Amino acid sequence: MLKKIFILMGALTMAAASALPASAADTVLTQLTNGMSVLVQPDDRFPLVSLRLYVRAGSAYETDKQSGISHLLEHMVFKGTGKRAPGEVAETIEGAGGYLNAATSFDYTVYKIDLPAERLTLGLDVLRDMIFNVALDPDELESEKKVVLAELERGEDSPSSRRFKSLQPLVWEDNGYERPIIGTRESVQGISRQDILDYIGQFYQPQSMLMVVVGDVQPDAAVAEVEQFFGQLQNTGRVTPKRPLPVASHNAPRIHVEQGPWNKAYVAIAFPAPGLHSGEAVGLDMLGHLLGGDETSRLYRKFKYELGLVDDISSYALSLEQVGLFYISATLDGDKLPEFWKALNQELAGLDASVFTTQELERTRLNIENSLYSSKETLGGLASKIGYFQFFEGSLEAEENYLYTLGGVTTDQMQTLVDKYLTRDALAVSALIPENGVDLAEVKNSLAGTVDAAWTKGSADKAAAANTLGRGKTETIDLGGGHTLVLLPDGTLPYTSIAMAYKGGDSLLFPDEQGLADLTSRSLTRGTGNLSANDYEDYLSDRAAVINASASRDMFVIGAKFPSRFSEELLPLFKETLTSPALAEAEVERAKQEQIAAIKQREDQPTGLAFRHLFPMLFSDTAYSYFHRGTVDGVAKYTAAQTVGFWERQSAQSWIMSVCGDFDREAIVSLARELATENQAQDFAYSTPNWGKEFNKNLTMPDRNQSHIVVSFPVPGSRHEDAVGLDLLRQALAGQGGMLFRELRDKQGLGYTVTALLWQAPESGFLAFYIGTYPDKTEQALAGFETAVADLHANTLSVEEIDRAKNLLEGDYYREHQSLSSRSSEAAGLLVRGFPLDYNRTSLDKARTLTPKDLQNLAKKYLIWDKGYTLTVTP
Numbered sequence: 001m002l003k004k005i006f007i008l009m010g011a012l013t014m015a016a017a018s019a020l021p022a023s024a025a026d027t028v029l030t031q032l033t034n035g036m037s038v039l040v041q042p043d044d045r046f047p048l049v050s051l052r053l054y055v056r057a058g059s060a061y062e063t064d065k066q067s068g069i070s071h072l073l074e075h076m077v078f079k080g081t082g083k084r085a086p087g088e089v090a091e092t093i094e095g096a097g098g099y100l101n102a103a104t105s106f107d108y109t110v111y112k113i114d115l116p117a118e119r120l121t122l123g124l125d126v127l128r129d130m131i132f133n134v135a136l137d138p139d140e141l142e143s144e145k146k147v148v149l150a151e152l153e154r155g156e157d158s159p160s161s162r163r164f165k166s167l168q169p170l171v172w173e174d175n176g177y178e179r180p181i182i183g184t185r186e187s188v189q190g191i192s193r194q195d196i197l198d199y200i201g202q203f204y205q206p207q208s209m210l211m212v213v214v215g216d217v218q219p220d221a222a223v224a225e226v227e228q229f230f231g232q233l234q235n236t237g238r239v240t241p242k243r244p245l246p247v248a249s250h251n252a253p254r255i256h257v258e259q260g261p262w263n264k265a266y267v268a269i270a271f272p273a274p275g276l277h278s279g280e281a282v283g284l285d286m287l288g289h290l291l292g293g294d295e296t297s298r299l300y301r302k303f304k305y306e307l308g309l310v311d312d313i314s315s316y317a318l319s320l321e322q323v324g325l326f327y328i329s330a331t332l333d334g335d336k337l338p339e340f341w342k343a344l345n346q347e348l349a350g351l352d353a354s355v356f357t358t359q360e361l362e363r364t365r366l367n368i369e370n371s372l373y374s375s376k377e378t379l380g381g382l383a384s385k386i387g388y389f390q391f392f393e394g395s396l397e398a399e400e401n402y403l404y405t406l407g408g409v410t411t412d413q414m415q416t417l418v419d420k421y422l423t424r425d426a427l428a429v430s431a432l433i434p435e436n437g438v439d440l441a442e443v444k445n446s447l448a449g450t451v452d453a454a455w456t457k458g459s460a461d462k463a464a465a466a467n468t469l470g471r472g473k474t475e476t477i478d479l480g481g482g483h484t485l486v487l488l489p490d491g492t493l494p495y496t497s498i499a500m501a502y503k504g505g506d507s508l509l510f511p512d513e514q515g516l517a518d519l520t521s522r523s524l525t526r527g528t529g530n531l532s533a534n535d536y537e538d539y540l541s542d543r544a545a546v547i548n549a550s551a552s553r554d555m556f557v558i559g560a561k562f563p564s565r566f567s568e569e570l571l572p573l574f575k576e577t578l579t580s581p582a583l584a585e586a587e588v589e590r591a592k593q594e595q596i597a598a599i600k601q602r603e604d605q606p607t608g609l610a611f612r613h614l615f616p617m618l619f620s621d622t623a624y625s626y627f628h629r630g631t632v633d634g635v636a637k638y639t640a641a642q643t644v645g646f647w648e649r650q651s652a653q654s655w656i657m658s659v660c661g662d663f664d665r666e667a668i669v670s671l672a673r674e675l676a677t678e679n680q681a682q683d684f685a686y687s688t689p690n691w692g693k694e695f696n697k698n699l700t701m702p703d704r705n706q707s708h709i710v711v712s713f714p715v716p717g718s719r720h721e722d723a724v725g726l727d728l729l730r731q732a733l734a735g736q737g738g739m740l741f742r743e744l745r746d747k748q749g750l751g752y753t754v755t756a757l758l759w760q761a762p763e764s765g766f767l768a769f770y771i772g773t774y775p776d777k778t779e780q781a782l783a784g785f786e787t788a789v790a791d792l793h794a795n796t797l798s799v800e801e802i803d804r805a806k807n808l809l810e811g812d813y814y815r816e817h818q819s820l821s822s823r824s825s826e827a828a829g830l831l832v833r834g835f836p837l838d839y840n841r842t843s844l845d846k847a848r849t850l851t852p853k854d855l856q857n858l859a860k861k862y863l864i865w866d867k868g869y870t871l872t873v874t875p
Contacts, residue, residue: 027386027396028219031747032231035207039390040219043379049120049215050383051113053127054391056239057203059183060106060176060322068148068183069191069199071104073134075144076196077111078102080135089130096122106177107242107321108391114380117216120225128229131204136193145188152182159266162258163329163430170254170428171270171325175245201236208239212387215379243800244807245322248272253427253451257444259435264311265337266432268329269344273421276319276392278807280417282405284317284326287414289364290356291315292328296363298355302347303330309340321392326421334434341447345454348422353415365406372399394746424455474837477669482654482681485672486827486837490820491662496567497820498560498574501828502655503684506553506623508646515595515630517551520583520643520650522591524549524558527582528573545570547577553615553623554686554761555832556650561821564662571671578675581647588640596636599629606701606708606873607772617697618712618766618869622689654681656831660824686833688717688763692869699873706751707778708873711785712768715862718760718833722858724843729855730758730767732797732805733788739797740769744784750777762833766869767862775875782870792859796852810844 027041058070080086093100098115111131113123155161169178182188211230213222250272274280292299292315303310313330328348332340375381389398429447475487506517525547527533540547545562547570558578562570602608612627619625629635657675659668691714715726733740733756745754751773758767769788773781816822830839 026219028223029390029396030223032206032227034231034233034235035205036226036230036233037210037390038213038223038226039210039386039396040213040217040222041382041386042217042219043214043382044216046379047117047216048114048379049117049123049213049217050379051111051120051123051127052210052212052214052383052387053111053131054210054212054387055109055111055131055204056107056208056241056391057109057199058105058107059179059181060242060320061203061239062176062179064179065187065190066195066199067179067187068181069187069196070109071182072144072148072188072191073196073199074102074104074109075148076136076141077130077134079140079144080137081129082133082135084126084129086137086140089126092126093123098123100126104181106181110384110387112380112384120213120215120217120222124225124229132233134200136196138193141193141196145191148182148188149185152180152185152188155180155182159260159262159264159432160329162260163266163268163432164327166256166258166430167268167270167325167428170256170430171248171272172323173248175323177320177323203239205235205237205239206230206233207235210387210391212383212390214383214386240798241800242322243798243803244275244277247274247323247421248426250425250428252425253429253448255429255431255444255447255451257431257433257440257447259433259438259440262432262434264331265334265434266329266331267337267341268327268430269348270328270428270430271326271421271423271426272428273317273319273324273326274807275322275324277321277804278319278324279810279812281317281319281324282402283409283413283417284319284324284421285368286361286364286406286409287353287417288316288326289368290360290414293364294367296360299328299344299347303340303343307340307343309336309343334436337431337433338446338450342450342454345451346457349424349455349457351418351422353411353418356411356414361409361411365409368406369403372403394742424451427451476831476837477672479672479676481676483672483676484656484831485669486656486658486831487663487665487668488658488660488823488827489663489665490660490823493820494564494662495820496560496562496564496570496659496661496663497824498657498659499821499824499828500558500578500655500657501825501832502556502650502653503554503686503832504650504653505551505556506626506628507684507687508649508653509623509626511626512634513642513646514626515628515635516638516642516646517556517650518629519588519591519595519635519638520646521549521551521556522595523583523588523640523643524581524647525577526587526591527584528576529580529582530576531573531582533582533584533587539573543569547574551628553626553628555829556653557825557828559821559825564664567664567667571667575671575675578651583640583643583647585640588638588643592635592638595629596632599632599635602629606704606706609699609701610708610710610871610873613697613699614710614712614768614871616692617694617871618692618714619689619764620692622687624689624761624764625692652682653684654832656828658824658828658831660827661820686762695869697869697871699871701873701875704873704875706772707775707781707875708770708772709778709781709785710768710770710871711782712766712869712871713863713867715758715760715765715767717763717765718835719762722861723760723765724846725850725854725858726760726765726767726862727758727843728802728805728809728847728850729858730756731809732801732855733769738805739792739801740771740785740788743788744771744781748780748784750774750781750784778872778874786865789859789863789865792856792863796856799852802850802852802855806847806850809847813840813844 030038032038062069078089081089090100093113093115096115096119098113100113102111111127113127115123165180172178211226273284291297292313299313299315303313310330310332315328318325318327375385431447433443477485479485509516527536531539543562543566545566547560549558560570560574602612616625616627657672716722732738740756741754744750751771754771756769759765769785771781827837830837
């Protein structure tokens, strides 16, 4: 029996879709009853099929005594099976016109077979036989050990391999990554036949494997073939992915210098970095390519072309399952080493990511994207690529997500990575130099001295540069009357961003005014007493400026962003927008039509309809129970006079004005003081709404294909001590790696989108589960949610799951708070709700301290199935 998890690929971006065969949309991911995953992608470009079997068994999973056993087993599978003599495995595949190979890495072993499509059965038979029926003849084992030791020695003869091997223990201490994948002479010689059998028994579990089939095949038939050969294998244990390790912290550079019979000097620098599951991995990839990814890169052009110091230089980020590193290597003449070493350290110590131009960023994105797509020109390359992403990221959309993240990497983000990881104390060096009579201790001391001098100067230069750019200290100025100004100077870019947040929004409305706050926000920036709507728009456009407004259930925000050179013109317009908006009848009428259209469009979407009705269902009073945009009939009746009346109420509330970027401090303070004298803020308190009495609500949308389910659980607001833990719990449940996605989509195939979301006001909130599923599986989906709640009560989430959630919380936060506008809005929003400016960052620190048991206790406390609210939209 098979459990079909899902069939999809329809969410590919246009760019990604154009790079894949047309049949990629038929990609099928299934799971055999023994837990083995099977990924099949039909591709009829060639009459071939490529097989890849990924096993979660690599050198990082070995003990010191086992070091090299994964690689030795990879060799032994070609040395005979229970039914094929030594050499016959290769002869069988090659005799059928095929190719076979295998590879061992830190985190996995992969077995590869490419052959004519009509020989799929043969390929699977050989793959099954060579791995699960390996003979391990003692004489063959001893013979193959000698082959492996010869391979080890060849690696030691290669300066580049020797260089990397010497860096491993300097960068990755006290874990499996510090050992070479191939093992050591002692460990390889000590491995016995029984050791390998025990290793197979421990790690070669079907539930930890992925079979990839790509080529001219029918998916259902291919899956049935895999089932025939691998479906009867039994699990005798469980292999789970290793959780990410903390990035190593060191107190001083580590330097290894070695002389040898080389004609050149081979130098490498490595910095410990996070692994592939980190939210920072993509940014590090981009930084690596920009610095030394090709002949257009910064290091290559400077040290190869401009200075003529190296034969070659490159850099890249290596992201592994638990750890990573940022690696820079160079080959050069030995007599040029002192000059090169000084210049390289100066370059790294003073590295400023803002030097990368827009053209360089776009070129790098294009080249990285091209490297991903070009690997798919062959079926084998395609199989390896999609297999890798599925095996480690657990998602068919992993590559698309990678490219999406790549498109958003900024120089600010990369500078954060530089400052965080490319530091003096984190630096590890391996230098292999020619035998020329120099004293090794003297060379090592010279290299260390150069590091200290360059990085000390570099730190001072960067600090001076930061001051030059105007990155100053945050200021909070109490203007009196309930008004506060926050200054966040950052001269990196010549732009100013303003966010002015008022308490209020929907909370100032009466029940018969639902949607009026939203209408007012739409109308507010459509002209002033001195400028018509068209003139207002032209004025902004001519200065590349934006002024906008938005209303939420408890806040009203007016924002502006503009090149700082236009401050003298834009600051008065910002004030005029606040103090004398036109709110003209014709413009309010246009805004009404836009709002009504938005309501109708939202109700045309099942998810839009669901979430539009969610708040009126959950809450029985206060603005939280309102339709935020109002109703069609209600909005149609509003007048311009009513928007004027609401703005008078809203503008009388207390506010926080936050300004981020490059600005004239005195001009901003003067503007804020002028606005603060307009009125004395009225008292406003955030209310705690009562929960609704209707626990089940079903909405129908005829002629739709799917049902949509939202199950919501009442939780306290963001002021509560449990707020951080609830956000971490939400993150652990949400996303493609989250528990809900894994259980309901991956295992049960109930829907395309499964997630969890958390909404919190200062005094109240809810944690919700959402799924879009098939109409006939609505009850199964609800049962799945109920089972998930029961599991959360009965069992703790794994440490790996919690660490993933913590990393995602932090990664999401920093990704979403890079722009000037996001930082000004964050500051204003926090202070207007009564939180300190560092609330979000300290929350991340608090989240790091939470344990699986803490989250289990929160689940028991708040995820009470019988107290949940269920809203469904069905066809």
